[in-house]
Amino acid sequence: xxxxxxxxxxxxxxxxNLLKQFITEVIGEEFIEEMDISMESSFNKDLEMDSIExxxxxxxxxxxxxxxxxxxxxxxxxxxxxxxxxxxxxxxxFIESCQ
Amino acid sequence: xxxxxxxxxxxxxxxxxxxxxxTILLVHGMLGNLSVYYFRIAxxxxxxxxxxxxxxxxxxxSEKITSxxxxxxxxxxxxxxxxxxxxxxxxxxGYSFGxxxxxxxxxxxxxxxxxxxxxxxxxPNDDKTRLMMDAYNKESLENYLNGPDKxxxxxxxxxxxxxxxxxxxxxTTIKKDVLQERDFFGAAEIAQxxxxxxxxxxxxxxxxxxxxxxNAKIRKSELFALNxxxxxxxxxxxxxxxxxxxxxxxxxxxx
Numbered sequence: 001x002x003x004x005x006x007x008x009x010x011x012x013x014x015x016x017n018l019l020k021q022f023i024t025e026v027i028g029e030e031f032i033e034e035m036d037i038s039m040e041s042s043f044n045k046d047l048e049m050d051s052i053e054x055x056x057x058x059x060x061x062x063x064x065x066x067x068x069x070x071x072x073x074x075x076x077x078x079x080x081x082x083x084x085x086x087x088x089x090x091x092x093x094f095i096e097s098c099q
Numbered sequence: 100x101x102x103x104x105x106x107x108x109x110x111x112x113x114x115x116x117x118x119x120x121x122t123i124l125l126v127h128g129m130l131g132n133l134s135v136y137y138f139r140i141a142x143x144x145x146x147x148x149x150x151x152x153x154x155x156x157x158x159x160x161s162e163k164i165t166s167x168x169x170x171x172x173x174x175x176x177x178x179x180x181x182x183x184x185x186x187x188x189x190x191x192x193g194y195s196f197g198x199x200x201x202x203x204x205x206x207x208x209x210x211x212x213x214x215x216x217x218x219x220x221x222x223p224n225d226d227k228t229r230l231m232m233d234a235y236n237k238e239s240l241e242n243y244l245n246g247p248d249k250x251x252x253x254x255x256x257x258x259x260x261x262x263x264x265x266x267x268x269x270x271t272t273i274k275k276d277v278l279q280e281r282d283f284f285g286a287a288e289i290a291q292x293x294x295x296x297x298x299x300x301x302x303x304x305x306x307x308x309x310x311x312x313x314n315a316k317i318r319k320s321e322l323f324a325l326n327x328x329x330x331x332x333x334x335x336x337x338x339x340x341x342x343x344x345x346x347x348x349x350x351x352x353x354x
Contacts, residue, residue: 031255048253050260051134052159055113058137059101072115076142080333083138 009099015092022060026053039089047088054083061095069098102160105176105183111160112153112180113137115145122149122186123347124177128195128219129273130263132159135194135332143340147348148190153180155197157267168276170203170283177204181211190347192216194332195306199223199283202313205296206288215296216343219329222309223280284309289316296320297346299339301327 010018016039024032027049035047043049049057061071074094075083102109113133123144125136133152141150154161156168156176167173177200181189188211193201198220205212267273283289296317300310302324314322323342327334 027255048256050256051138052132052154055132055134055137056160059113072138072142075138078138080336 010095012092012096015095016088018064019061019088019091022057022064023047023049025060026056037088039087039092041088042084043086043088044084061091065095065098069095071095103183105179108156108164109162110153110156110180112151112184113141114152115141115150117149119145119147119149121147121347122151122189123343124181124186124189124191125150125152126177126191126193126197126200127152127155127158128193128197129155130158130267131195131197134159139336140332140340140343143337144344144347147344151184151186151189155200157263157271163266165270166272166276168271168273170200170280171207172276173200174204174207178208178211187211188213190214190216192218192343193220194218195221195329196277199280202289202292203283205292205294206286209293212294214347215292215294216299216346217296217310217313218299218332218339219301219304219306220298220309220313221306222312223277223283224285225305225309284312284316289313290318292317293319295346297342298322299331299342300324301329301331301334304328304331 020037023037027047035041037047041047043054058071058075061069065071071091071094075086078086101112101114103112104110111133125133125141125144127133127135132154136150136152141152144150155173156162156164167176181187191201191204191212191214193199193216195218198217201212201215202217202220205215296313296319298310298314298317298320300307300322304327306329307324310322310324314320325331325335325338332339
């Protein structure tokens with residue numbers, strides 16, 4: 001399996017860069033070049049990720065952080081509108097709070 | 100990424116709570132993918148069950164395949180998937196076209212299906228689905244997605260969806276295969292289904308009639324009309340997850 005569980009505590013900037021890398025891997029470098037990805041980027045509107053791509057992105061977070069971050073558990077408390085409006089910065093904050 | 104080989108084809112699966120003794124298998128619908136369960140419904144079920152979701156062929160992140168969209172082939176796919184995962188029997192649930200696959204699975208492989216949940220399974224004799232396939236083109240997709248109640252979608256997403264429609268409706272046998280199943284609800288095998296069956300439909304869905312039809316045919320079934328339409332897994336995910344969990348963990352009240 002491709003699980004790389006890291007025990008190192010990351011700051012918000014490092015988490016942001018890591019998530020940006022995951023997004024690039026999911027949707028492809030050629031699309032990323034045209035985007036200005038920031039903490040304010042929303043998954044649906046700005047990054048144009050559909051639900052199966054968000055599944056792939058979630059799996060990368062799980063594989064990287066392992067049991068420490070219950071990312072899908074956190075997402076499961078959101079309704080569909082909240083999921084669509086989800087911003088990158090909110091995930092960075094969530095991961096930071098779990099470390 | 101959990102892509103596994105089943106019969107030498109790539110199948111995308113997701114599993115939750117692998118240690119649990121009993122397994123629930125979730126089947127999504129046509130043009131959908133496993134994400135219909137992944138975010139809301141599966142985590143509820145995973146409190147007590149091992150949950151397996153998979154992407155049908157050509158859907159989500161599974162391999163594109165040009166043929167085998169009839170219910171026999173699609174249930175063979177499930178049998179092979181269960182064999183590959185070393186699972187002898189499951190609690191089975193399917194949404195929309197995935198409901199038809201699940202119903203067929205319960206009829207063909209009764210020993211492998213302990214209980215059945217059908218969410219918004221349509222009557223394949225209904226012309227609406229087939230007309231939708233015939234009428235499909237990029238412009239109509241764009242109109243549908245960008246209609247008055249829909250948010251405008253970006254080019255990349257639209258292209259992705261367009262490629263899936265193009266592939267399924269123009270490069271595979273899906274239209275012919277689905278047409279072949281039009282008399283499925285009239286088949287004797289439906290009346291033979293012995294599993295406890297929970298039928299979940301939207302009170303405002305055009306498919307509700309199909310639910311009533313199945314409720315009359317399946318011996319041990321209960322039908323619930325939930326607040327919503329064909330999209331009830333997105334409209335009432337928590338209710339559906341909780342109802343499924345309770346149904347799989349308990350006995351149906353026998354009349």
